[in-house]
Amino acid sequence: MEISLKTLNEEQKAAVTHEAGPLLIVAGAGTGKTTVIAQRIGWLIETGKAKGDEILALTFTDKAAGEMEERADKLLPYGYLDLWISTFHAFAEKILKENALEIGVPNDFKLLNQTQQWLLVRQNLDKFDLDYYRPLGNPTKFIHALIKLFSRAKDEVISPADYLKYAKELKLNADSADFLKNILDQETIKALSKKEKKELAVQEIKKAEEAASAFHVYQRLLLENNALDFGDLINYCLELFKKRPAVLAKYRQKFKYILVDEFQDTNYAQYEMVKLLAAPRNNITVVGDDDQAIYKFRGASVSNILEFKKDFPRAKEVFLNQNYRSTQGILDLSYKFIQQNNPDRLEVKLATSDKKQATSDEGQTKKFSKKLIAQNNEPGLIRHLPFETVDDEVRGVLKQIVDLKEKDKTAAWSDFAILSRTNDAANYFVSVISQTQIPYQFLASRGLYNKPVILDILAYLKLLDDYHEGPATFRVLNFPVFGLDLSEINNLQHWAYKKGSSLFRALQAAVLFNEIEEEVREKFKIIVGLIEKHSRLALEKPAGEVVIAFLQDSGYLQALTKEDSAASIQAVNYLNQFYKKITDFENSSADQSVKNFLQLVELEMEAGDAGALANNLEEGPDSVKIMTVHAAKGLEFKYVFVVNLVDRRFPTGERRDPIELPDSLIKEILPEGDAHLQEERRLFYVAMTRAKTGLFFTSAYDCGGARRKKLSSFLLELKNVGFKIQEEKTKPGESLLIKRQEKIGGEIPEPELINALPEKFSFTQLKAFETCPYQYRFAHVLRVPVRGKASFSFGKSIHSTLQQFFDLIIQRSSVVQIDLFGDKVQSSKLKVQSLKSPVSLEELLEIYDNAWIDDWYANQKEQAEYKQKGK
Structure with missing residues (x-):
C-alpha cells in the first residue's frame, strides 16, 4: 500500500499527515474534504498508527458514508474490510445492539421513523394526559409538534425526568416577576392586566406540565413496544458510556482515531458522545464549515464547530481554501455575501480568540481567512x-x-x-x-404515493378490498394496458349514475349486456376476471404477492418496461421503491394482508407522509x-x-x-x-x-x-x-411554449439513459446474462420485482436457521470478560467458557420455526411438505 500525497495541496497534506491530538479542518465548499478524510484514513493505516478497525469515521447520511468508504477502499489493498465508517445513528445502533442490555434496554429493538412515531402516539392517544394539546375538534393536531419537541429534547440530552423537574420549578416560580419575560416582550407584558397575567401564567404552566407528562408517556410506550427512535440511539449510547465505564473503556481502547465529517451538522448529543469516546487521547479530527450549517430544523447546532476550540484549545487548525469547483467570480461574490453573518462566523471567532491568546503568549497572530481561491x-x-x-x-x-x-x-x-x-x-x-x-x-x-404508477397500484388494491370504490374503479378502467377509450368509460359511468349503481357494479353488469360491442365487452370481462381472481388471492396471500400477480397477470409490467424511455425507467424505479415498502411492511407485521397494508398507507397519509422517495443522481x-x-x-x-x-x-x-x-x-x-x-x-x-x-x-x-x-x-x-x-x-x-411535439432550437433527442455499471458481478448475475440478457436486464438493471419461488423461501429458511445455530455455538464457547460491570477493565482476567451446554434439538427446532419464511408456497399443503423436509 502506498498513499500518494503528490496530488494534494499544502493545506490538504497538513490535514492528512497530522500526527496526533485534536485537529479542526475548516473545509470550504468544493475544497476536496472527502478526499482529505479518505487519504487521512489511508495514511494512518499505512504509517502504522492504527489498524483499519481502530479508526472510527462518522458522517450524517448513508450516501456520504458510502462515498467515504468507497474512496478509502480504493486507497487500501484487499483485506482492510473492518473499517468503521458509518452515520452517527448506524454507529450508535451497532453499539446498542451489542450492549443495550447493560442499561436495561432491549437489544432487539425496532427503530421507528417519524411516521411510525406518529402512528404510535396516534394509536395510544388515550394514554396521554392531554387537554390543551388535544383539542376536541382535532385531537391529532399536536402529535407532530409533540414528536418534534421530544426529538429536540433528545438532541439536548434532556430526559423526561429533566422536563418534569423543569415543569415543577416553573410552577413554583409562577408568582415571580420574571416569569413572563421568557414568553413575552416587555411592552406586551405591560399592556396586560393583573388577571390576564395570572391566566397566562396558569396556561403556560399547564402546557409545560402536559408536554413533560407526554414525554414521559411516550418514552414508556417506546420501551413497551420494544422500540427506539433516532434520538434514543445517541442518548442511550451516552447513558451506556456514562453508567458502564468498562464498556466505554473498551471502545476508547478500540478507536485510536476518530474522524467526524460535516461537523457543523452535529447536535449537542452527538458531540457529547464523540468527546466521551475520544478522551483521553483526543485523537479527534473534525471537518466542517460553519458557513454551510443548514440543518437547524433537524437539531444541528452550529455552536459545536464554534465551541470546538474552547473544548480543545490546543487543537491544530487547517483551512482548506483551494476550491476545485467554481470560478473566482462566483466564489468572491459568495464570500462577500456570507460575511453579512459576521461576527458569529468561525473565521471571526477564531481570529478574535487567537489574537487574545497570541497577545498573552508569543505576541503574534495567525492569519485566518475562509476566502476561497479558485483553480x-x-x-x-x-x-x-x-x-x-x-x-x-x-x-x-x-x-x-x-x-x-x-x-x-x-x-x-x-x-x-x-x-x-x-x-x-x-x-x-x-x-x-x-x-x-x-x-x-x-x-x-417525499411523494412516492403521488406518483402515477403508485396511484395505479393503490387504486387496484382498493378494488380488491372494496368493490364500491368509485374513484379507484375509474382509475383502473383508464389503465392504458386495458385499451379502453374514454368514451367507453364515460358511457359506463353514465349508465351507473342513471341506475344509481356503483361504477364497479356497472362494470360487472356490463359484461352481460349484449347492447355493448363485443370487443368492449371482452375488455370489461378481462378486467372483472382479474379483479375477482386477485380478490381471492388477497384473502390468502400477503400484499407483495398480490401486487406482483397483478403486475404480471394484467400485462401492466410488460407495458411499463416495453420501452427504454426516461419515463419508463423512472416509473420502474418508483415501483421498486414501493415494493420495498411492501416488503418492509410484511417483515414488521403479523397481518400481511392487502387490507392491513392499505390501512397503514392511509394512516401514513393522515400523518402527512406522502411516501419517502430515494433519489440517485448517478x-x-x-x-x-x-x-x-x-x-x-x-x-x-x-x-x-x-x-x-x-x-x-x-x-x-x-x-x-x-x-x-x-x-x-x-x-x-x-x-x-x-x-x-x-x-x-x-x-x-x-x-x-x-x-x-x-x-x-x-x-x-x-x-x-x-x-x-x-x-x-x-x-x-x-x-x-x-x-x-x-x-x-x-x-x-x-x-x-415548448410542447412535447414542438421543437426548441431544433431536434431534442431522447435523453441518454444512465444505468451505473456495477464494479463487481456475482455468479448469479453472470449466469442470468448468459442464459438471457433480457432476464438480466429485468432482474439486475431495472430490478423489477418478480414472483418468488417456494424453493427460494425454503433455501433462505434453512440458511438462516444454520447461521443462527452456529452463531449460538460460537456465543456459548466465546471468550468472555469477568469484570463486566466494574469501573476498570482488567484485561488480564479473561477465561474461556467451555461448551458445557451444547445447542439441543429442541432449541434448533425453535430456531427453525422462528426463521421459517412462509412466502411463495402454492398452498398450505406444499408449505407443510417443505417444512417437514427441512426437519
Missing part, C-alpha cells in the same frame, strides 16, 4: 433575471437553459440545476417543464435537476438557477415550532444575532457555491397574490457588495 480564475457568468410574472419566470428559466445548452456544446442536461427554497416553489417549475421536451428529474424527498436519464437547496447540499452543477427570489419566499419568514423547547433547558450556545436569518443566509450561500461557471438569480414581481412582490432581501445584500441587480424585466421569449 479557475474566470469571472464566470453571474446574472440576475427579473420577470413580471412567475409564469414568465418559469418559461424564461427554461429558455435560458435551452439557449445555454445550444451555445455550450460540452454541456449535458444534467449540468443544469434549478434550486428553490421550498418544494412548493419547485412544483411550479415541474408542472411547466413536464409539458416540454426538456428531460427533467424532480429530486423531492442513475436515470441525462436530465435537468430540480430540487430544494437542502437537497443540493454536497452536489455541483455547471449552471445553477436560484429561483423565486422574492420577499418572504427566500429568505422565508421564521416559523417557530408550535411547542418550543424552553430556553432554560437548551445547552447549545445560541448566536447573538438573528439565528433564523443567519441560517437562511447560509442556505443561500450553499445555493451559490453549487455553481461551477454559471449562476443565475431569478425573481418575479407577480406571484399570483393580491400584492406585487418585493425582491428578496438577499438580492439587495448582493447589491450592497457590488453585484448589479437588473431593473428592466426580462422577456421570456416566444420559444417559451
Whole structure:
C-alpha cells in the first residue's frame, strides 16, 4: 500500500499527515474534504498508527458514508474490510445492539421513523394526559409538534425526568416577576392586566406540565413496544458510556482515531458522545464549515464547530481554501455575501480568540481567512433575471437553459440545476417543464404515493378490498394496458349514475349486456376476471404477492418496461421503491394482508407522509435537476438557477415550532444575532457555491397574490457588495411554449439513459446474462420485482436457521470478560467458557420455526411438505 500525497495541496497534506491530538479542518465548499478524510484514513493505516478497525469515521447520511468508504477502499489493498465508517445513528445502533442490555434496554429493538412515531402516539392517544394539546375538534393536531419537541429534547440530552423537574420549578416560580419575560416582550407584558397575567401564567404552566407528562408517556410506550427512535440511539449510547465505564473503556481502547465529517451538522448529543469516546487521547479530527450549517430544523447546532476550540484549545487548525469547483467570480461574490453573518462566523471567532491568546503568549497572530481561491480564475457568468410574472419566470428559466445548452456544446442536461427554497416553489417549475421536451428529474424527498404508477397500484388494491370504490374503479378502467377509450368509460359511468349503481357494479353488469360491442365487452370481462381472481388471492396471500400477480397477470409490467424511455425507467424505479415498502411492511407485521397494508398507507397519509422517495443522481436519464437547496447540499452543477427570489419566499419568514423547547433547558450556545436569518443566509450561500461557471438569480414581481412582490432581501445584500441587480424585466421569449411535439432550437433527442455499471458481478448475475440478457436486464438493471419461488423461501429458511445455530455455538464457547460491570477493565482476567451446554434439538427446532419464511408456497399443503423436509 502506498498513499500518494503528490496530488494534494499544502493545506490538504497538513490535514492528512497530522500526527496526533485534536485537529479542526475548516473545509470550504468544493475544497476536496472527502478526499482529505479518505487519504487521512489511508495514511494512518499505512504509517502504522492504527489498524483499519481502530479508526472510527462518522458522517450524517448513508450516501456520504458510502462515498467515504468507497474512496478509502480504493486507497487500501484487499483485506482492510473492518473499517468503521458509518452515520452517527448506524454507529450508535451497532453499539446498542451489542450492549443495550447493560442499561436495561432491549437489544432487539425496532427503530421507528417519524411516521411510525406518529402512528404510535396516534394509536395510544388515550394514554396521554392531554387537554390543551388535544383539542376536541382535532385531537391529532399536536402529535407532530409533540414528536418534534421530544426529538429536540433528545438532541439536548434532556430526559423526561429533566422536563418534569423543569415543569415543577416553573410552577413554583409562577408568582415571580420574571416569569413572563421568557414568553413575552416587555411592552406586551405591560399592556396586560393583573388577571390576564395570572391566566397566562396558569396556561403556560399547564402546557409545560402536559408536554413533560407526554414525554414521559411516550418514552414508556417506546420501551413497551420494544422500540427506539433516532434520538434514543445517541442518548442511550451516552447513558451506556456514562453508567458502564468498562464498556466505554473498551471502545476508547478500540478507536485510536476518530474522524467526524460535516461537523457543523452535529447536535449537542452527538458531540457529547464523540468527546466521551475520544478522551483521553483526543485523537479527534473534525471537518466542517460553519458557513454551510443548514440543518437547524433537524437539531444541528452550529455552536459545536464554534465551541470546538474552547473544548480543545490546543487543537491544530487547517483551512482548506483551494476550491476545485467554481470560478473566482462566483466564489468572491459568495464570500462577500456570507460575511453579512459576521461576527458569529468561525473565521471571526477564531481570529478574535487567537489574537487574545497570541497577545498573552508569543505576541503574534495567525492569519485566518475562509476566502476561497479558485483553480479557475474566470469571472464566470453571474446574472440576475427579473420577470413580471412567475409564469414568465418559469418559461424564461427554461429558455435560458435551452439557449445555454445550444451555445455550450460540452454541456449535458444534467449540468443544469434549478434550486428553490421550498418544494412548493419547485412544483411550479415541474408542472411547466413536464409539458416540454426538456428531460427533467424532480429530486423531492417525499411523494412516492403521488406518483402515477403508485396511484395505479393503490387504486387496484382498493378494488380488491372494496368493490364500491368509485374513484379507484375509474382509475383502473383508464389503465392504458386495458385499451379502453374514454368514451367507453364515460358511457359506463353514465349508465351507473342513471341506475344509481356503483361504477364497479356497472362494470360487472356490463359484461352481460349484449347492447355493448363485443370487443368492449371482452375488455370489461378481462378486467372483472382479474379483479375477482386477485380478490381471492388477497384473502390468502400477503400484499407483495398480490401486487406482483397483478403486475404480471394484467400485462401492466410488460407495458411499463416495453420501452427504454426516461419515463419508463423512472416509473420502474418508483415501483421498486414501493415494493420495498411492501416488503418492509410484511417483515414488521403479523397481518400481511392487502387490507392491513392499505390501512397503514392511509394512516401514513393522515400523518402527512406522502411516501419517502430515494433519489440517485448517478442513475436515470441525462436530465435537468430540480430540487430544494437542502437537497443540493454536497452536489455541483455547471449552471445553477436560484429561483423565486422574492420577499418572504427566500429568505422565508421564521416559523417557530408550535411547542418550543424552553430556553432554560437548551445547552447549545445560541448566536447573538438573528439565528433564523443567519441560517437562511447560509442556505443561500450553499445555493451559490453549487455553481461551477454559471449562476443565475431569478425573481418575479407577480406571484399570483393580491400584492406585487418585493425582491428578496438577499438580492439587495448582493447589491450592497457590488453585484448589479437588473431593473428592466426580462422577456421570456416566444420559444417559451415548448410542447412535447414542438421543437426548441431544433431536434431534442431522447435523453441518454444512465444505468451505473456495477464494479463487481456475482455468479448469479453472470449466469442470468448468459442464459438471457433480457432476464438480466429485468432482474439486475431495472430490478423489477418478480414472483418468488417456494424453493427460494425454503433455501433462505434453512440458511438462516444454520447461521443462527452456529452463531449460538460460537456465543456459548466465546471468550468472555469477568469484570463486566466494574469501573476498570482488567484485561488480564479473561477465561474461556467451555461448551458445557451444547445447542439441543429442541432449541434448533425453535430456531427453525422462528426463521421459517412462509412466502411463495402454492398452498398450505406444499408449505407443510417443505417444512417437514427441512426437519
